[in-house]
Amino acid sequence: MGTSVIFKNTLIRKIFMSLTGLFIAFFLIIHLLGNFQLLLPYEQAHLQYNWYSHLLSHNIIIEIIAYVLYATLIIHILDALLITLENRKSNGQGLKVDKRGVNSSWFSRNMGILGVIILLFLILHFKDYWYMYKFGNIPVDEKGNKDIFLIVHESFKQGWYVAIYIVAFIALGFHLAHGIWSAFRTLGVYNKWYIKLTKYIGITFAILMSLGFAIIPAIIYLKNL
Amino acid sequence: MNVTLKVWRQKNSKSKGHFETYKLNDLNPDMSFLEMLDVLNEQLIHEDKIPVEFDSDCREGICGQCGLTINGRPNGHHHHTTTCQMHMRHFEDGDTILVEPLRASAFTVIKDLKVDRxxxxxxxxxxxxxxxxxxxxxxxxxxxxxxxxxxxxxxxxxxxxxxxxxxxxxxxxxxxxxxxxxxxxxxxxxxxxxxxxxxxxxxxxxxxxxxxxxxxxxxxxxxxxxxxxxxxxxxxxxxxxxxxxxxxx
Known part of the structure; x- marks a missing residue:
């Protein structure tokens, strides 16, 4: 099969979308579990989180996985863009008056908008933490690890910053609520019982992830009021 | 009942279409949407105007030949129905009803409401x-x-x-x-x-x-x-x- 077929085929495009999406979703679990360390008592969280960040950034295997993840994200975004543009072309001139929205959920139709919100959040997130950690001039803690905890902790004292995070996690929740089971459908799960199961898993996962990620900045903010 | 229709008129696949407004009076609420369009066409013929082209065949909801976008939704505001099974009683007296063809770039408009499927x-x-x-x-x-x-x-x-x-x-x-x-x-x-x-x-x-x-x-x-x-x-x-x-x- 030539590469041209891969990019022209409406089903294969979706397979890329689902596999990359599921991989990113799996990463979210690991990321959330790691971040829960931020909620430990202050002193313990401080040293442990910095130690954890040091561990992640100095392990070759984790580094490789990280680059695979970045590549996955980029494929997910580019594929989404391609699908959206092609679908728009398929829709042609469209309806002059369009009331078709009543037939489906808002978030299933607007995965792109939700995705853009998440992408904007990621840019901010990478700039403030990832870039700072890798290239920024940040202090070290008493164990000699870069004090990323302090930066995170300080940023979550700002109400507007926490608000941006929470909005992004709500968008993430809706993105996952459609994305997870939709990915399974694209992969061909057609048994009625499994369809129900993947819908339950998808929605439960979406709620857990968006709630889990949102309570971390919220709790740190409230603790410091 | 009386309704105002805004119907998509397009001469052929190459021309640009537009909406045209028609007023229909004294309609029987029990007539189907297609029968209402028949009444419109009779009216247009009497006025020496070109009737509106649309597809239909069985008019019993079986064949799938009819199909119009009514008020922004394919086959109107009822779920699981064909256009011929929409009846005028599903609309209010005095309504303005917008009628467009089924839209998709693969569905070329042949004329008015008729598309190439x-x-x-x-x-x-x-x-x-x-x-x-x-x-x-x-x-x-x-x-x-x-x-x-x-x-x-x-x-x-x-x-x-x-x-x-x-x-x-x-x-x-x-x-x-x-x-x-x-x-x-x-x-x-x-x-x-x-x-x-x-x-x-x-x-x-x-x-x-x-x-x-x-x-x-x-x-x-x-x-x-x-x-x-x-x-x-x-x-x-x-x-x-x-x-x-x-x-x-």
């Missing part, structure tokens, strides 16, 4: 059949098929090819239509021989016609007059992925 025929021609020797009818039950499989295949076969799923999809995806036939034949032993070849050929044909990707909004099932399930799309994905993995074409 032959793209769907070409998908069918690519693989929506089984190659068997015809001849005298085989003995009943010579080919055992489980009750549930027979039911599932029949549910998929109920698709009337009206194009509502495509017109209601924000991506103009033909996934529900194409998958219904693929599923029907993949469920039955008769379809087994060409199973992989069929799904690849039909998906290729669907793409060649310029239909979009399915993004699983499930709007198609909500509007489908035959209530064809989106599970068919899942089955099509399974069949396609299976064919890819097996490398058979």
């Amino acid at each position: 032959s793209a769907m025929d070409r998908i069918m021609q690519a693989g929506g059949f089984v190659s068997v020797h015809t001849g005298s009818a085989p003995d009943a039950n010579s080919l055992p098929i489980g009750k549930m499989d027979a039911e599932d295949a029949f549910d998929s076969a109920a698709c009337i090819g009206c194009g509502t799923c495509i017109a209601t999809c924000k991506n103009s995806s033909a996934a529900l239509f194409t998958s219904a036939k693929i599923t029907q034949l993949a469920t039955l032993p008769q379809g087994e021989i060409e199973r992989e070849k069929r799904v690849v050929a039909m998906v290729d044909a669907m793409d060649a016609e310029g239909f979009g990707s399915c993004t699983n909004t499930e709007a198609c099932e909500m509007e489908c007059p035959q209530e064809i399930s989106v599970t068919n799309i899942a089955r099509m994905n399974f069949e396609y992925n299976r064919a890819l993995l097996l490398g058979k074409k």
Whole structure:
């Protein structure tokens, strides 16, 4: 099969979308579990989180996985863009008056908008933490690890910053609520019982992830009021 | 009852269309939407104007030939219905009703409300059949098929090819239509021989016609007059992925 077929085929495009999406979703679990360390008592969280960040950034295997993840994200975004543009072309001139929205959920139709919100959040997130950690001039803690905890902790004292995070996690929740089971459908799960199961898993996962990620900045903010 | 109609008028596939407004008075609320359009056309003929072109055949909700976008929704504001099964009693006296053709870039407007849906025929021609020797009818039950499989295949076969799923999809995806036939034949032993070849050929044909990707909004099932399930799309994905993995074409 030539590469041209891969990019022209409406089903294969979706397979890329689902596999990359599921991989990113799996990463979210690991990321959330790691971040829960931020909620430990202050002193313990401080040293442990910095130690954890040091561990992640100095392990070759984790580094490789990280680059695979970045590549996955980029494929997910580019594929989404391609699908959206092609679908728009398929829709042609469209309806002059369009009331078709009543037939489906808002978030299933607007995965792109939700995705853009998440992408904007990621840019901010990478700039403030990832870039700072890798290239920024940040202090070290008493164990000699870069004090990323302090930066995170300080940023979550700002109400507007926490608000941006929470909005992004709500968008993430809706993105996952459609994305997870939709990915399974694209992969061909057609048994009625499994369809129900993947819908339950998808929605439960979406709620857990968006709630889990949102309570971390919220709790740190409230603790410091 | 009285209604104001805003109808899409387009001379041919090349010309730019526009809405034209017509007033209809003293309509019987029990007439179907198509009968109301017949009344409009009679009125236009009396006025020496060109009548509005639209498709229709059985007018019993069976054939799938009619199909209009009414007030921004294919086949109007009722779920699971064809345009001919919309009746004027479903509207209020004095309503303004907007009538457009079914829209998708693969559906070219031929004239007014009439669109060319032959793209769907070409998908069918690519693989929506089984190659068997015809001849005298085989003995009943010579080919055992489980009750549930027979039911599932029949549910998929109920698709009337009206194009509502495509017109209601924000991506103009033909996934529900194409998958219904693929599923029907993949469920039955008769379809087994060409199973992989069929799904690849039909998906290729669907793409060649310029239909979009399915993004699983499930709007198609909500509007489908035959209530064809989106599970068919899942089955099509399974069949396609299976064919890819097996490398058979």
